[in-house]
Amino acid sequence: MTDASFMKTFYNGESLPLDAVPEVKLNDFLQAIIDAADHGWRISALFGEGTGPELTLYAVLSATGDGLIGVMRSRCNGNFPSITPYCPQANLFEREIAEQFGVVPEGHPWFKPLRFHQSFRPGYDAWGRADRSAILPGITDFYRVEGDEIHEVAVGPVHAGVIEPGHFRFQCHGEEVFHLEIVLGYQHRGIESALIGGPKPGTLHRMETIAGDTTIAHTWAHCMILESLAAVHIPAKAEVLRGIGLELERLANHTGDLGAIAGDTGYLPTSSYCGRIRGDFLNMTAVMCGSRFGRGLIRPGGTGFDCSQDQSDELLRRIAAARADLTNAVDLIWATPSVLARLEGTGIVARETAKELALTGPAARACGIAMDVRQNFPYGIYQMSQIPVVTARSGDVYGRTLVRWLEAEKSLEFLEEQLSQLPSGRYATHMKQPAGEKIAVALTEGWRGEVCHVALTDKAGRFSRYKIVDPSFHNWPGLAMALRGQQISDFPLCNKSFNLSYCGFDQ
């Protein structure tokens, strides 16, 4: 473990007085991040805060081994030296700081906008664009491979399927992809900038729609923040119901992905069955709260709905049926050599690369990295009831498929256990006002990986800054790396095996 003396450490879901966050000189701050990353710490969040000429940079680092979260900060006047060349996982964070606050990480090797929006500080622009001038999405300096036999394939923002928009550029030599550049920002809705001064009426609904397929994981993280700032403890029943909601969300999405992966190998039986079974899991979430996406289920202070004996019995019945159907559908993958041949060895991400990029969720676990917020930074029900972490070693599409299936099995076991022993009592408690001048950090394990929310409050307990890191923020570069040296026809399959969020990234 690294020298954590620069940082103040605490646990997931806790808050600290802001003045307890050590303020470090800029160079020491940056060096400490590099050192921590070298020793296995991950950057969970790295962001700027401030409206005036001087910025404060905050780093939230997490240490898988002992469940600690470390925070530190540094003042930053103008530009700062980029640490991305020494610490690749800082890449997107530095570009985000540049885009939001108009400062330049000097020496950044890949310095381009992420989301194509105006900076939070009028008059400051990292690319020297005129103040409030139109910023067009996808207009950037694209990486190009030169050569007579090189060709470029550009796709999007509007794709062929019913999916979100993004722009992909492939540098190809024949069928072989030398490089894939992914340009996002089309879904940008201005969530973070609007949170300054919050929470506001409607904030909760925006949290539910940061990434609509990850409603539970994001809303849970947001509620952990509010409850931590208000020093409110939620009833045991609410903790269990949140866990049930989160595992149903994971099951619905993993099931959909297993079907979509099979579909992209041209194997339609599993694709058709999983497409339907995914709906069974969404409908189970609707049994809990009326919404297939868990809208209204997670509320500050607990949950928005109780779960009666009839409901839990109904859920158990449905889970048994869905388990039988899902097992049957997914077994076909393992029994079909032509499907396995397509999955194995396709889209490999090396374990070292996954570590350097700080990939998260199934994408990391498929590379043998045993990291899962539920296990490493336990929160809520996962403090009482552990779900084993599943890994694969191959780092390819097969690995990402296998991890999803094994995780689905573990989630089913968790659901059956929890639903057969629901605690009695209340499902929500009264909320209080958030405390002023605090920092709170909440990590949850969404189905794509680590969801991180960080709140800083002002004297009145309003958010002076609210940072959201969706797992896709870490994982999009992983998809680009998986495509290197692949055939361009492997893209759909590789893409499905990651299934990343555009809006979660773009916010």
Next chain:
Amino acid sequence: MLKTILARIHQKHRTMKYPDEPAQLPELFRGYPVLNAEACPAGCRLCADACPFGALSHETKTLSLDMGKCLFCRECELACPHGAISFSRDEKLAARNRGDLIVRSDGERKLTEALEAKMRSLFGRSLKLREVSAGGCNACEADVNVLSTVAWDLGRFGVQFVASPRHADGILVTGPVTENMREALLKTYKAVPAPKIVIASGACAINGGPFIGSPEVHDGVDGLLPVDLYIPGCPPHPFTILDGLLRLLGRIEQRG
């Protein structure tokens, strides 16, 4: 091979009978609002104040709820101690005109009307749509996608989502229309051969949804493109989308 056949038998035939048989909706589903202004004390604004998105208003003896702004989150229902607002399990929410999405306690309910005769003769038995996600959170997109799975089998109605606007008869838009997707949306619409239709699916596409008023979004499709069908919900249930599409095509007769 044998295993594949046995699996096929295990998985059964699953396409549902809707619309010949009623929709199977969860007990807690929140559908068409039921408003009872008689329960409202004069000047009471508890529900209107509870709605973060301005979907409710209470004027003299009339309570109205704009389903185009409503996320069906029930904050209003929880805030009302008089029982003036509740949500039924009726999934039929779509409408042809923006104004028809406003439910009034003293008003008449208007379901989706079919397309005009000429458009109906063109699209009634075959409608190809291009989906454009313009800031959608992937919930609307997911529940549009689900219509193409075996349980719903949208193709049996002649409706299909296609890969190119050139192959489409219209577009179905989700999301509040971010500034960064505005141009792509307009270009996609332009690439669809006329005559063409526009469907705004979900609260975001109708009026901005939870992002209403955000400087980065356009509060929905209205004002950018002419909308032929509005489908409320956050996200709309697949039954709500299917009901709207089938009524638009004149495939369900006008009834409650």
